[in-house]
Amino acid sequence: MKLYDYVLSPSCYKARLMAALTGVKLDIRPVDFHPGAEHRGPELMALNPAGSIPILEDGDLVLTESSAMLVYLAAKAAPQWLGNDTALQAARVQQWLSFSHRLTGSLGAARLHEMLLRPGDIATLHGQGIAALRELEAGLVEQHIRGQRFLASDRPTIADVACFPYVALAPDGGVSLDPYPAIRLWSRAIRSLEGFIEMPGIHRLHELKPEPVLEAGEA
Amino acid sequence: MTRNAMIDEWYPVGLAGRLDTHERQTALMGEPIGVRLGADGNAKVTGSNGRALPVCIRYGHVWSSLGDPQKALFAIPEADQPGRRLVDVGVVRVRCSPLRAVENFLDIAHFPFVHTDILGAEPHTEVPNYKVEIREDEDEVWATQVKFYQPQAAKSAEGGITTEYMYRVPAPTCSILYKTCPPRPGEWDVITLFVQPLAEDLCDVWPWMALFDDETSMADLIHFQQTIFLQDRSILENQIPRLLPLDPGMEIPTRADLTSVAYRRWLKRHGYTYGAQLVAQ
């Protein structure tokens, strides 16, 4: 499976993270998104006329929507991540998968504006981003009351992977995460998962490892 | 306000390779400026009242100044050496002082915590003594014999090595890092940080590299350097105060910070204080 990837793109990171969490090995093809705008060049436009990345290629299959990539990776390698045990759970997964696109359009656009100088009305994007974070916080509070740590269940699902990147990187776009205790705990739960990988802007949870000590003779 | 000595310095204002007849709006030290490709095929930079600003093209970038530069832009002799690949990494905006961005670039002690498993890793956190000087002839800050454990020196490298670095500050918002180059022992890779001061607490950072590496794809090289810089960005936007404190009581340096100590002393000596905080507030 080949991923056309930009290291600073949270949408590309969704696919990388899902693959890491489910143990799938991806063949990474780096795309010079910034400053080269390679995603608008002839090779990638032929693959994805929308001119967006990520693009996931597996044989004849070409996926250009990150939520579809999460479904594909999970269904192939670790179906429990689909979170479709019950009608309620399946609906919650779909609810948050759709919601995740609002995060891209608000927090993601604010980040591109503040970091890579892309155009946008920053006050509006911030307002929409904060509204989305408040909805997510409320949803997580309710899940916590139900005794569940993740968005659709007590286990992580593709819904969590779909929402986590743009939320965790909100500060890159000038949106503080300080006011959201439930989001902080959820983010920490995701970052503590076996196989979790970071992207730039999300630091390693150093506390998961004990204070390292040098062996005698090492320098 | 008195005229700041930094007014007469050269600053990066755009990528030379992406110049366009359509004017790019940006800013330099609080003043709106425009950068475009003129009808004569040369880069034009215009100040707020339409005045033409000085221009030079070097190291992949367009450089300009609000004042009257007394010197040519600093030299990087390695940039003209045959066989090097020149990498335009592209701009990244950071909500911090341009001087804080440079100071972070001069720091190695953060590698294990911020660039974990790339440029450093616990337990290899010790910063051995190195040499720092202000070279009076060139009027530059230099740190040499800087050695640090690097867990993965190259994509192909297995296990860690000790990497040697040299740091050079030839201008208040520019720094050049020389780093040992595994495929070419005896040569140094050149990695630079060119910072465009938009305001005292806001900057556009233009990393640029001149490397001996014939194997890695250009996109991969760009991704690597953007990864490193974006890891730093989340630190830079969370330092308090946002301006670089030149008051010695405000922060606590150790031996590992001697490059930063020399940099701050050099800034103070020249009155390079745009983006600095002189007194504790």
Place this chain on the structure above:
Amino acid sequence: MLPYPSGSWMPVALSADLPAGTVMPAQTPVGPIALWRSRSGRAAAFADRCPHRGMRLSRGFVRGEALSCIYHGWSYAQAGNCLRIPAHPGLTPPETIGVATQPVEDSGGIIWISVGEPTARPPRFDGLAPLRSMIVEAGIAALEAAAGTKADGGLLDYAQNAQTLRLLLTPQGKARTLMHVLVDEGTGPAKRIAASRAAETLRRTAEDILRSDVAQ
């Protein structure tokens, strides 16, 4: 008069939002703090700035009984003294290196900070259990108008759908309030979810009131 004069307690977070081995940011009248809980469960409050390079300590990490800065790993004990500077593993940090601390009490499910030496114990709310904390982008007056009641001793009653929420309010500047939502102990999940939704409605109403006031 400051809402929190020297020596009085201020509710900055809910205990459940700060598990052992974690750190979070919080606001106080004397500036931002890094609120953290050691592995063994003890809470502490530090000025939110590492004295080395000014990095916010609330972005750091907790190992064992110490809080470390994310930038260079400098670590601090609960008393605020610097324990370790990783760049110099052999060095015992001088006693002069440390961060300012504030007294903390963790009682009744709420973490309280005292500005200055406390003169008494923090208040208790017997029979009530904390549900969640929220930031409201409006002052206490707008929240009072939205609830139709007056705050008493920092507590505002808000009756909605046959249950009464108790809101513990802390001003953070003129137009921002930290609101802890308390419900009766033993309230079941369905009513707690309803209470959380009611608190969202109250926040929306208070922020609308503030917006229309500003518009006039």
